[in-house]
Amino acid sequence: MSRPSVAGLAAAGALILLSGLAATVGAWKLLGISWVAFAAMALGIPLGRRTLGDRSWALVWGYGLAAGAMITSAAVFLVPQAIAHDANFGGFGVALGLLVGFAGHTVGHRLAHYDLPLDRTVAELSAHAFSAGLIIGIVYGNMPSLGPILGLAIVSHKGPAGYAAARRLVSNDRDPTVLLLPAAGVGIAAIVSSLIQLPAAPAVRGVVFGFAAGIFLHVAMDFLPRCEIGSDVHELLTVTGDAHDLLDQLRVHAVLSTGLGGIAVFLAWVAVT
Secondary structure, eight states: OOOHHHHHHHHHHHHHHHHHHHHHTTTTHHHHHHHHHHHHHHHHHHHHSSOOOOOHHHHHHHHHHHHHHHHHIIIIIHHHHHHHOOHHHHHHHHHHHHHHHHHHHHHHHGGSOOOOOOOOOHHHHHHHHHHHHHHHHHHHHHHHTTOOOOHHHGGGGHHHHHHHHHHHHHHTTOOOOGGGHHHHHHHHHHHHTOOOOOOHHHHHHHHHHHHHHHHHHHHHHSSSSSOOOOOOHHHHHHSSSSOOOHHHHHHHHHHHHHHHHHHHHHHHHHOOO
């Protein structure tokens, strides 16, 4: 049996220490979001160690529900805030977030061509986690009245992403406890960045909240379940030969799951308003 990841255990320890700091200032929403993100991804570790057969359906629904919830939450809770601060700068912020998200994702794929000590998938997940945590912390640190629905929707993809990554690591004879690094990354970055106070200038706040919306929209679209040859979903199929028929069936589930993810956020919003 391989030894647990030192980086993963260190990140988990750092999250525990920072959680104590957050508790002293009453940042309970951030604490809840941070630990939900950690638990969701960490759950993928024991699941990834097991041989469970074809779990492509579960991955499609996990990704779909999460992506639908993220897109809806960003559109409902962040875009209006950005526009309310400054319509033009808020719009530019959304565009900037989408473009920066695309650039980061594209450049990140270049890592596959280099021999790095960290698995490429783990590196990408860690970058996603720390950037998402950074923005979540700034948003909640400057909008303490914001409800937890946005944050929970944003981190909802950690579960299926952790499971898919754990399966890939186990199949490559790598220890999946390294996933504790991106699992804790959201909380670490969120708690630290929540201490940043934005200037009161409407243009600045419009850009920041728009940028946050654009980044989260990009991440959400990145996790839309793509039932294509060579995708994460295709890798989990147990069929041999031509998988097009099964992938066509899974596309229907992808559409249903994303729609239900959006509806779930709407119902949660109705329930708390």
